[in-house]
Amino acid sequence: MNNISFSDMAVVSCGTMQMELESLRKEGFLDTEHLFFTPPGLHQDVEKLEERLIATIDRAKKKADKIIVVYGGKFCYVNADNPTRNMQEIIEEQGPGVARIDATHCMDMVADESELKRIGEELAGGEPVWWMTPGWVKFKHQVFKGWDKALANENFPRHTGGAIVLDSIGFMEQYMETDPEGFLEYCDWMGIPMQAYPVTLDRFKALLSDQAQVLNSVK
Incomplete structure (x- = not known):
């Protein structure tokens, strides 16, 4: 390689x-x-x-x-x-x-199915997870264009393991430091907690x- x-x-x-x-x-x-x-x-x-x-x-x-x-x-x-x-x-x-x-x-570009399963067990005890990469956080308004709170409530809360961001670039740490209010607003909009998991x-x-x-x- x-x-x-x-x-x-x-x-x-x-x-x-x-x-x-x-x-x-x-x-x-x-x-x-x-x-x-x-x-x-x-x-x-x-x-x-x-x-x-x-x-x-x-x-x-x-x-x-x-x-x-x-x-x-x-x-x-x-x-x-x-x-x-x-x-x-x-x-x-x-x-x-x-x-x-x-x-x-x-x-799947940064973690294959077996890795996702392992991470899900580690962080969410095997509960359903809403998986994301940093782009889903940075470009929220484009990725979820047209989504209102009602649509968010239909989709996110069923993921009882919360949202996990597969972070290979250290984005989430910087995001939470520079915009903690934005981070909390994102979690509130989804109705589930969001946490980062470092990957290569x-x-x-x-x-x-x-x-x-x-x-x-x-x-």
């Missing part, structure tokens, strides 16, 4: 994962000059998601022939009007130089590296 270079590639990602990708670029792992982001929260409007994602991939193609897409598969694109259409189909339509990382959603970016690095190898093998 350490020998993988992304210098001749571009990355197109949901803006929810912007902070993690910028952290990887800052540390030197992601050695590309070309990071492109779609707005967070587009999963709530799949027509707009598809439109913006394809347009952003087209922009990236002007900078590189190899494109890694950072979007989940199973949960990021759910088309009720066309249930058989999925994220992977959209990506395959963009050509052989475009590959998507193998993850179901942004939480090792899984994310591996997923990115896997697709870089796929793209490098394309003739």
Whole structure:
């Protein structure tokens, strides 16, 4: 994995994962000059998601022939009007130089199912958990666009284990220090407690590296 270079590639990602990708670029792992982001929260409007994602991939193609897409598969694109259409189909339509990382959603990009189960047992005693990454906190108004308190009450409280933020970049500590009122207001709006759990970016690095190898093998 350490020998993988992304210098001749571009990355197109949901803006929810912007902070993690910028952290990887800052540390030197992601050695590309070309990071492109779609707005967070587009999963709530799949027509707009598809439109913006394809347009952003087209922009990236002007900078590189190899494109890694950072979007989940199973949960990021759910088309009720066309249930058989999925994220992977959209990506395959963009050509052989475009590959998507193998993850179901942004939480799966930093912690796999077994890790989530372990963390859930440790922090919530196995109770249902509302999982988040830092982007879900920073971009709350985009991710939960259109959600009022009534909708929040329908969704969050059933997660009796609370909300757990998989924090690989130290975001939550800074957030709680600089905006404690905002943190408490967020918890109050959800109606459940929120806590951070530190994770590494090792899984994310591996997923990115896997697709870089796929793209490098394309003739």
